Amino acid sequence: MINSSKRGWGHVGLLALVGASAWLAFAPSATPQSSDPPQYDSSGNLLRPVGFETWVFVGSNLGLAYQGEGKPQHPEFHNVYMSPQAYAEFVKTQTFPDLTVFVIDRLTPKDREAKGIVTAGVYNDQRVGILAAVKNMHRPDKRTKPWAYYVFSMDGNQMPDSAKAELDSTDFEKDSEKEKTCEGCHAVHASRDHVWVQFYPILRNLLH
Numbered sequence: 001m002i003n004s005s006k007r008g009w010g011h012v013g014l015l016a017l018v019g020a021s022a023w024l025a026f027a028p029s030a031t032p033q034s035s036d037p038p039q040y041d042s043s044g045n046l047l048r049p050v051g052f053e054t055w056v057f058v059g060s061n062l063g064l065a066y067q068g069e070g071k072p073q074h075p076e077f078h079n080v081y082m083s084p085q086a087y088a089e090f091v092k093t094q095t096f097p098d099l100t101v102f103v104i105d106r107l108t109p110k111d112r113e114a115k116g117i118v119t120a121g122v123y124n125d126q127r128v129g130i131l132a133a134v135k136n137m138h139r140p141d142k143r144t145k146p147w148a149y150y151v152f153s154m155d156g157n158q159m160p161d162s163a164k165a166e167l168d169s170t171d172f173e174k175d176s177e178k179e180k181t182c183e184g185c186h187a188v189h190a191s192r193d194h195v196w197v198q199f200y201p202i203l204r205n206l207l208h
């Protein structure tokens with residue numbers, strides 16, 4: 001009796017499995033399998049990371065200019081966030097696992113507000129856009145560099161839903177040109193596996 005009832009439930013389980021796999025087979029390919037970043041569209045472009053404001057905040061800077069770019073005309077705040085799964089792994093191993101995502105939230109600086117209470121200092125004002133860096137050993141766009149870089153600029157009140165990876169060092173012949181690409185500069189100058197850990201107190205304090 002117990003045996004037969006077990007078999008009965010076994011059938012139900014099997015049916016449920018068949019049902020689930022049939023659903024998976026017919027589900028559109030763009031349907032995310034999980035909500036963990038990174039997410040891509042069917043062309044391999046990165047979907048704009050959403051909810052990064054609640055990821056791990058690793059550091060902030062104001063008005064950094066990069067070699068070759070000169071002094072920026074409009075200094076910006078860069079607030080840098082890291083995907084939580086990758087952070088947990090970095091705490092354990094001090095390495096960036098596959099599917100690590102970083103986002104820079106770019107904001108204009110402002111030094112006065114309407115009420116006139118603030119008399120000195122600078123705060124985060126309007127978002128200009130975001131930049132993303134994604135480590136993916138099996139990139140859906142079939143490109144070979146593990147780290148890919150993406151730009152989402154504010155257009156009116158909105159940012160695009162997806163972005164194609166920026167050109168990288170494999171797109172250029174000369175070293176001087178390779179180094180000007182996002183990936184090229186990060187590969188050569190960042191302190192740990194393409195990431196500027198030297199600028200992020202939350203991460204550099206974890207290094208032994």
Ligand code: HEC
Pocket residue numbers: 061064066067078080102103104131132133149150151166179180181182183185186190194195196197199
């Ligand atoms: C000439 C060097 C250089 C180039 C080119 C460059 N970056 Fe960076 N990047 C930096 C530096 C320095 C930082 C450290 C902090 C910052 O700028 O906020 C950084 C940080 C970042 C971060 C935060 C995570 C990390 O890796 O530290 C992202 C995301 C990022 N850059 C995206 C981009 C994108 C997208 C491009 C190309 C459009 C790009 N970068 C081009 C120098 C560069």
